[in-house]
Amino acid sequence: MLATIQKQQNNYVVKFNRPLSHSVDAVWAVLTENEKLQKWMNNLEIIDLRKNGKIHFNMNDGTNAFQEITITDYVEKEVLEFDWGKDTVRFELSPSGSGSILVLLESIGELTEHTPKDLAGWHICLGLLSDLLNGTVHEEFPMEEWQKWFAEYKQLVAYVEKI
Template sequence: MLATIQKQQNNYVVKFNRPLSHSVDAVWAVLTENEKLQKWMNNLEIMDLRKNGIIHFNMNDGTNAYKEIAITDYAEKEVLEFDWGKDKVRFELTPTSSGSILVLLESIGELTDHTPKDLAGWHVCLGLLSDLLNETIHEEFPIEEWQKWFAEYKQLVDDAGKI
């Protein structure tokens, strides 16, 4: 399911909506427990899980280099928001009768050539997250799938930029 992009007054908001047949507890665990988080987003490592806490974005280049990312909003089992470069990424989790709904919102100040790459990455990573919940672990990032989604998101971003 392709994300949506809405133009706001001073930015764009990208919304990924993922209904999941797993409990809030299970989804929250794959978002916040490093052992599980790194199986679908291997660059992220939670260092201090709280509002004003820290996440490391590991370069995974053999140098142990990382960027520190600030957690800007947090409510246990409901909200995890953090800086993403100049932008923000926010996960919102809501229980349903059949599991939960995971919403990823990315607030983007300016659409750039990198935006569709980033969005395709989030799209694929959300698929990896869903697979992990279903007990399928991918050893490598599925680059062919990313390339397919990159083309879709390039068109979406191009269309949003015309608004």
């Protein structure tokens, strides 16, 4: 399911909506517990899980280099929002009749040539998250699938830029 992009007054909001057949507790655990988080987004490491807390974006290049990310909003089992470069990523989690709904919102100040790459990456990571909840762990990032979604998001971003 492709994300949507809406132009706002001063930015763009990208929305990924993922209904999941798992409880809020189970989904929250894969978002916030490092041993689970790193199975679908291996660069992220929760350091201090609270508002104004910290996450590390590890470069995973053997140098122990990382970027520090600030958690800008946090409500346990409901909201996890953090800086993403100049932008913001927000996970919103709510119960549904068949499990839960995970919404990822990325607030983007400016669409660039990197935007579709980032969006394709989030798309793949959300698929890896869903697979993890269903008991499948991927050892490798699925680059071929990423290429497919990158092409889709490149078209979507080009369309939104024309509006």
